[in-house]
Amino acid sequence: LKDALSTSLRGLVGPEGVADAGERRFHVDATESQGVSGRPAAVVLPSSSDEVAAVVAWAYAHDVALVPRGGGSGFAGGAVAGPDEVVVALERMRAVRRFDPHLWRIEVEAGLETATVRRLARESGLLFPPDPGAAEQSQIGGNIATDAGGPHAFKYGTTGAWVTGLEAVVPPGEIVVAGGGLRKDVAGYDLVSLLTGSEGTLGIICSAWLRLTPAPAASRVVAAAYRGPAEGCAAIEAVLAAGVVPAALEFLDAGALRAARASYPFELAADAGFLVLAEADGGNAEVEWTAHELVEILEVGASDLAEPTTRADVAALWRWREGVSGAVTAVRGGKVSDDVAVPVDRLAEAIEATVQIGARHGLEACSWGHAGDGNLHATFLVDRTSSDEIRRAKDASAELYEVAVALGGTISGEHGIGMLKRPYLDLRLSVETIAAQRAIKQALDPKGLMNPGKLL
């Protein structure tokens, strides 16, 4: 059967368009450390929108389920396929279809790495602001399909805020175009936003028109340490109350600091239990003013405050920040990490609840993330070879989702629902809201073949 599948697919996309379904890289995403994986029936690598359309039409004709795949950096199992499913990897579709730097716009295919989009923009004095953690690995199509965030989403919004047009294939194999290289368009329902964050369950994104913006001339970063989340979150709220707009406003709690402190590039009091990182960006004078305000506000109640000024020191601080996830993983070899989001005034409660929930399940827990957006990577540390610990961590996660929702928050701020959070969607959405969502899914994918078992 699987040979027949691959033969059919080769007929659609040529021999170079079909990969070996046994290749492990197509079985997993960033949830591998929780033991999630799946060997698909086949892997197809279309090289054009027409080929994607042919694959979807074929799948719809033969009742075959498709699992679109970008860079495989997702944290929700959204790109992991079942044994009867076909992975549609976009990695061969990475053309820059058009780039008009003087008009602040670019059209790229879905498989282009997000870091490449950012580099192209930067080389023309522009910024593509979305900066998900795995920008080198992740692809723009996947970032759009999950509406990925990142530290600078605080000032600049998530990926979706920068997408003005999409070309996508929807069942039963039609190419639809929504928006374009336009900055404004209200003709019809906003299919761009509907497909953004739909996790491949409504169609497959083939290419995107992205908005860019002039790169800020300068940036500065301030790092302030506090005793604990109460003091640190008070400082974060004070930044907002003062009307200062940082580009990024990040935090680490005590556990995350403990895991990563050995490589922290500045001084840090031994009893530091919370760290706030705030970045200012903009023109030179604006950055000076914003950084000055940030220091004035953040130093109240801080035990240590670093304000690196050299390029090397600033780079060292962000490199350290990027290493936090790995440092936390290294503590016990594995982690079950979530990305709940709460209203920012409930952040301290969510941070404290994470540790308490972990303790109830006999697990060390910590969190870090995008404080300004109330988005925390709440994490339970596990020995990844212990299925018992992984099970307990998942129970802890489930409890955490309830707490996040009780605080007025959501079960996912930026990673998506995928396979892993699907059982918990009804914590966040009412029966009526889920019914509306199901109606949309049924309308666009009546056979339920687009990334089944994900999101809804």
Add this chain to the structure above:
Amino acid sequence: LKDALSTSLRGLVGPEGVADAGERRFHVDATESQGVSGRPAAVVLPSSSDEVAAVVAWAYAHDVALVPRGGGSGFAGGAVAGPDEVVVALERMRAVRRFDPHLWRIEVEAGLETATVRRLARESGLLFPPDPGAAEQSQIGGNIATDAGGPHAFKYGTTGAWVTGLEAVVPPGEIVVAGGGLRKDVAGYDLVSLLTGSEGTLGIICSAWLRLTPAPAASRVVAAAYRGPAEGCAAIEAVLAAGVVPAALEFLDAGALRAARASYPFELAADAGFLVLAEADGGNAEVEWTAHELVEILEVGASDLAEPTTRADVAALWRWREGVSGAVTAVRGGKVSDDVAVPVDRLAEAIEATVQIGARHGLEACSWGHAGDGNLHATFLVDRTSSDEIRRAKDASAELYEVAVALGGTISGEHGIGMLKRPYLDLRLSVETIAAQRAIKQALDPKGLMNPGKLL
């Protein structure tokens, strides 16, 4: 029959919740000057989301079509009802449900005037950036339902960019909640964006969580006059190419200037055929720098350049800009005005095409609008008592839509499709894309009772 309708509705919302369907203000919107109007069968004024739900449930049970209505400032006939339809006016739902200025967020009911939202924000040092032309009249629910724009959409985005949550009633009478007072949420499809711009055809927006941002400390404006669209649009593109980010980047063509020049507050060469207005906002130093850059760029090829510095002069300039639409109307007593949008590098072509199309139909034509977004209010001047001229103007509009689409643009940048542009939607959207849109409509409003005859 109509008495029976009103009696039924009174049972749902009380006597004060039913208005006289003969009241003219419920018959028209801003398309009145084109002769568009409609007397509904009844007018209901719910005072709560529960009452909206009761009205929708009743309508679905009795196959009655509903036409939601905000401030009635729309330019597409989206709020005009037919004789068998019931208008649902949101004007009694204008509570501020919650306002957390220190956290940059507010939750308001749909009927609150947009100008009131902006005033509340301003009084707390904050900005609600969307600034549609009729902010005093228009209501936030209507602005969301049409994803209204305005001059400052260039820097800040349209209304939808500031909505983080919606409470809406969808058929057959269910209250759905999407998003909330959160800055990030990717749990499920983005119903907030789907309802935004859906023009009441999927449900009725009852309340919204809005994001706010600290108000900029200062602003400056520069007005530069040019010979014609080629020179003026070159200056606009030069602003973008230089990486300068104005808050607003507006234009007036020769005809619009001619209509409004008598009250222009500064000097203007007799042969000026194009005006560019650029605003800088931000912190004081940032504004100085941006305004300086704008002057440097815009003065190249300009015949006149005004850079008002006193508060009174700046206010006079913006007041004049707000009066342009009225001044153009005054020329012949009426106008048929569109809001096509094109990629900004095609703006000069669209401006010139507007005049040429008008000439072919024996009508004076002009345009002005949001240059940075490529969004032009292309306008054909008419004697509003002449049905022949109105007919010719509508033919001219239809031609304009074709030109806009041929230039890579859209038939509506910020006013919506409503009733008037519905016959032209297939110019902009492919058969496949319209099919996807229809499937969504069918899924959420299977009886087609929500604002029928609009958008799709």
